[in-house]
Amino acid sequence: MSQPEPGAVVDLLGVLAYAELTAFDRLAEDARLAPTLTGRAALARMAAAEIAHHVRLTERLTELGADPAAAMAPFTSALDTFHESTRPSTWLEGLVKAYVGDGLAADFYREIAAFLPEPDRDLVLEVLDDTGHADFAVREVRAAIEADRRLAGRLALWGRRLVGEAITRSQAVIAEHDGLAELIITGTGDLAGVGRLIDRITSAHTQRMTTLGLNP
Incomplete structure (x- = not known):
């Protein structure tokens, strides 16, 4: 497989760096919605892990000769809009968003990471590693549904909305950045390969919804 263009690597690290920064913001904000101090503390710890990931990515961007703020800037509008x-x-709803929405995005970035050379492949996989939010979200959501079955339908609709919005925004980001589009198409081999990549991501999403106790 040919080496990706340096600009494509910077684009990927840039969008991830901004995603981790917004993840920190959201987790810190969601922590204030927590009904218990235990939940609040758990999300605060996860937020700290996300900002540490952001720092690792910005350090790598600097090593590559890129300005981290400039690398993140093209992606702020799409992610902020989402x-x-x-x-x-x-x-x-915050827990479902983090588990389902962020999980889908992480699956997408892991797929792309397979097309990167070292050390960037390992870095991307490292920052996408679960900070404990997945198990925490599953426990909290399933317990809430068991206590009130009426929640399941509303949260399932919310999960489907999240995925629809995430896919729309991801498509827009790829369409606006030729380097990322070329990285994906070259890495998967052809459009059929892209289709298989999408199938894998969709299958993982379905499994997440099932794990939460929600209809995909």
Whole structure:
């Protein structure tokens, strides 16, 4: 497989760096919705892990000769629009968003990471590693649904909305950045390969919804 263009690597690290920064912001904000101090502390610890990931990415961008702020700037509008349009109104909606929405994005970035050379491949996989949010979200959401079955339908609709918005924004980002599009197409081999990549991501999303106790 041919080496990706340096600009494509900077683009990928840039969008991830901004994603980690917004993840920190969101987790810190969601922590204030927590119904218990235990939940609040858990999300605060996860937020700290996300900002540490952001720092690792910006350090690598600097090593590559890129300005981190400039590398992140092209992606702020798309990510901010997504988060503004999917702002959770409850503690549970915030957990579903982090588990389902962020999980789908992480799957996508892991797929792309396979096309990168070292050390960037390992760096991307490192910052995408779960900070404990997945297990925490599953426990909290499933417990809430067991206590009130009426929540399942509303949260399932919320999960589907999140994924629809995430896919729309991801497509827009790729369409606006030729380097990322070429990285994906070259890495998967052809459009059929891109289709298989999408199938894998969709399958993982379905499994996450099932794990939460929600209909995909």
